[in-house]
Amino acid sequence: MRGVDQIDFLELHPGAAPAKGVTAWLVDALRAAIADGRLAAGARLPATRALAADLGLSRGVVVEAYQRLTDEGLLSGRTGAGTVVTGLAAQPREPSRPREASAMRLPLPPSAGVDLDLSPGVPDLSAFPRAAWLRAERAVLATATNADLGYGDPRGNPRLRTELAGWLARTRGVQTGADDLIVVNGVAQALALLAQTARSQGVTEVAVEDPGSRGTRDELAHWGLQPVPVPVDGEGLRVDRLAATGLDSVLLTPAHQFPTGVVLSPARRRALLAWPGLIIEDDYDAEHRYDRAPVAALQASAPDRVAYTGSVSKSLAPGMRLGWLIAPRARHADLVTAKHASDLGNPALPQLIFAHLLAGGDYERHLRTVRRRQVRRRDALLHGLREHVPQARVEGVAAGLHLLITLPGPADDTELARRLEQDGVRVHPLSWHRQLDGPPGLVLGYAALPPDRLLEAARRMGRTLGAQRAR
Amino acid sequence: MRGVDQIDFLELHPGAAPAKGVTAWLVDALRAAIADGRLAAGARLPATRALAADLGLSRGVVVEAYQRLTDEGLLSGRTGAGTVVTGLAAQPREPSRPREASAMRLPLPPSAGVDLDLSPGVPDLSAFPRAAWLRAERAVLATATNADLGYGDPRGNPRLRTELAGWLARTRGVQTGADDLIVVNGVAQALALLAQTARSQGVTEVAVEDPGSRGTRDELAHWGLQPVPVPVDGEGLRVDRLAATGLDSVLLTPAHQFPTGVVLSPARRRALLAWPGLIIEDDYDAEHRYDRAPVAALQASAPDRVAYTGSVSKSLAPGMRLGWLIAPRARHADLVTAKHASDLGNPALPQLIFAHLLAGGDYERHLRTVRRRQVRRRDALLHGLREHVPQARVEGVAAGLHLLITLPGPADDTELARRLEQDGVRVHPLSWHRQLDGPPGLVLGYAALPPDRLLEAARRMGRTLGAQRAR
Incomplete structure (x- = not known):
């Protein structure tokens, strides 16, 4: 049985440990040394008194650390034989690999380059009734x-x-x-x-x-x-x-x-x-x-x-x-x-x-507020579309948080959406939501953006869709 | 086409409707009448003006109610022919039937006759850190x-x-x-x-x-x-x-x-x-x-x-x-x-x-508090068991929210638990948690009850288990 007389190579610096966590720190350090082979199976650890003196720790800390690792099955101790690393090596976690590109998962996460996100289905999150929610939480907890x-x-x-x-x-x-x-x-x-x-x-x-x-x-x-x-x-x-x-x-x-x-x-x-x-x-x-x-x-x-x-x-x-x-x-x-x-x-x-x-009644009041706000937003988007994308046919405006525009003639709406995203505007191509063939279109959510931002989105759409037509 | 000249039999009393909800009230009342056959398929409804006058409502309310039911497909209206009940009868929901006794579903719901619930797995809910939670919620919402x-x-x-x-x-x-x-x-x-x-x-x-x-x-x-x-x-x-x-x-x-x-x-x-x-x-x-x-x-x-x-x-x-x-x-x-x-x-x-x-650090503080409290509760239960159920062997006391007692000799622990429940004490029979044969036992959760209640539970257990032994 080989003895580990010098523990120096483990580079244990208890000064780096949080004040009340030296035991956990020592356990982690020893476990890591076992995991990466610095402490091999069969290696004998220093006596608790010696290691405590080396590290400037109380002996109780070292005894406790050895005990915990013994409980975990990483060390074993027999009277007279000292404390020995068992055959079981703790395994380090595999290094993280880049994730494979997964299939598209809706709803899409926010994207860095997009400043005008018209993904359908997202309400105006700035309208979330935080004050009413907190009041209700206080009442509930009471x-x-x-x-x-x-x-x-x-x-x-x-x-x-x-x-x-x-x-x-x-x-x-x-x-x-x-x-x-x-x-x-x-x-x-x-x-x-x-x-x-x-x-x-x-x-x-x-x-x-x-x-x-x-x-x-x-x-x-x-x-x-x-x-x-x-x-x-x-x-x-x-x-x-x-x-x-x-x-x-x-x-x-x-x-x-x-x-x-x-x-x-x-x-x-x-x-x-x-x-x-x-x-x-x-x-x-x-x-x-x-x-x-x-x-x-x-x-x-x-x-x-x-x-x-x-x-x-x-x-x-x-x-x-x-x-x-x-x-x-x-x-x-x-x-x-x-x-x-x-x-x-x-x-x-x-x-x-x-x-x-x-x-x-807070919920009902909230709905009335956002409904009024959404009408203004819908109207702003409609106004912008009439001005900048006059060729689009608009559908589904009587309700909801989104509308649909369909476009005359053949067009690849996925490609259009891709080009719009390059211009900072996220929309859903209608074809994402189709299994059957049908005319191209874009689904535009308008609830999450104020009127001026929706006008800007329509302006950029006009630019992109106009360029598309000109080709 | 039969006309409904008298709408009296519908017993419409708009005075019973909430002040701002007469339209919804009228829609619901007419839908219910269609559902239960009082308004049969083919029946012609009164003209909106006439019904409005009868009910003391504005005509707009009746027009809106007819329109909603038309949208739902329950009425149809053609110029000159009036408004007619379509062949589609709205169906009333089946009356609720008593639920069949389902298989036991753990965790068990609270039971009315039980005043000492020692079901394992339930912490001391009175210790939930309501104030800290509310403070954190305020910070989060801000x-x-x-x-x-x-x-x-x-x-x-x-x-x-x-x-x-x-x-x-x-x-x-x-x-x-x-x-x-x-x-x-x-x-x-x-x-x-x-x-x-x-x-x-x-x-x-x-x-x-x-x-x-x-x-x-x-x-x-x-x-x-x-x-x-x-x-x-x-x-x-x-x-x-x-x-x-x-x-x-x-x-x-x-x-x-x-x-x-x-x-x-x-x-x-x-x-x-x-x-x-x-x-x-x-x-x-x-x-x-x-x-x-x-x-x-x-x-x-x-x-x-x-x-x-x-x-x-x-x-x-x-x-x-x-x-x-x-x-x-x-x-x-x-x-x-x-x-x-x-x-x-x-x-x-x-x-x-x-x-x-x-x-x-609130979570860690909370854990320290409940851990101290749980030790006192465990000790109270152990004390009570030693005094009142000395024949029981106690296991698993070093940690957790529950302990296990096993009993000498043959016993039906499900029957014991049933008798304890009659005495107001809920515990889990060990056999619920077994697929293989093994000695009988009872699983006792102690985290949710204060020491004096745990002593009382032990006292009742002694009574029931003692009676069991005496038979």
């Missing part, structure tokens, strides 16, 4: 019971479910009681739970709108549900084409179709409600109707065939990750089981805070 | 950027990942950088993500400790991973028996085995680290070691073979749903994809608040 902070009902806190059931009944006509509602981490989780339960029943395909949300399509595919495109026209989803697929479930955005902005027409609603399958209603931005009250949710007419989902992502902030799912009763129990198996339930405090904002 | 509230990195907020990586390195020896860490909704989600990615690679079984957490076992089974029991003895997991299974992954709780409380011995650690499979390390309560610093995480010795997970559920509150997952680099990208597909990422504000509590 009144929440201990049980509110414990393991709760996987469906979510009953106070929030009660407030939400009332709110959705009043504003969207949704037929639900608090017991039917599942609080989820945003619409993304609602779709994950629906996809998981569908897969467990052998379903492998679901009809989706085309064009329709690329992020949603990718998510369904991740969970093993193939998204089958059904065309959207000026009245919304082509229900005749849906029926022709023979599928038994469809996901759609009837109040304000993403990305075209079409509201599902009364005739199509009737046809869809007469269709016998499961309807998944993504009511992602219905709060943002500008000309009149939004059409009621489909769920209001067929609660036993519609799974209804929405969130605060477009009304407060996507970072809240707070949404709801109301499913036909026959599917409810399986979805609660899936939610429980996914994360046991949503975080408690944000639920209580949102319940407080709903009950006190 | 400084968070708008982008912090938007769609973020699916791994979590970079500030929290940086703070956590440092904290886990200091306190648990974990080898990680901020980029390797995924913020998750508690250990439950970490296990869900690990199970999903394992299943997608064709894995169908995973070794687990026996006894071991019933909730964890059920969750793995939900995700299609069969939990294969490997016995635990006084040194922890029997690694020889693990090797004999031929499986290539194991989930265990090395720092404080659940539910036995055993710390994995140095020899077993060495054997486990020499075993070639994937080690899933559930470090669920390592902060709560009472006699000395806890043994470092297994991950510290083998970062490329250990997936490490933990949470604040046992240190702050389970309702936070805030945890972390650090996986071997080769598995990292798949787990991030699974997290993104599950919910896009954790809620933003709690992450920023927890980062603030870590950075400012």
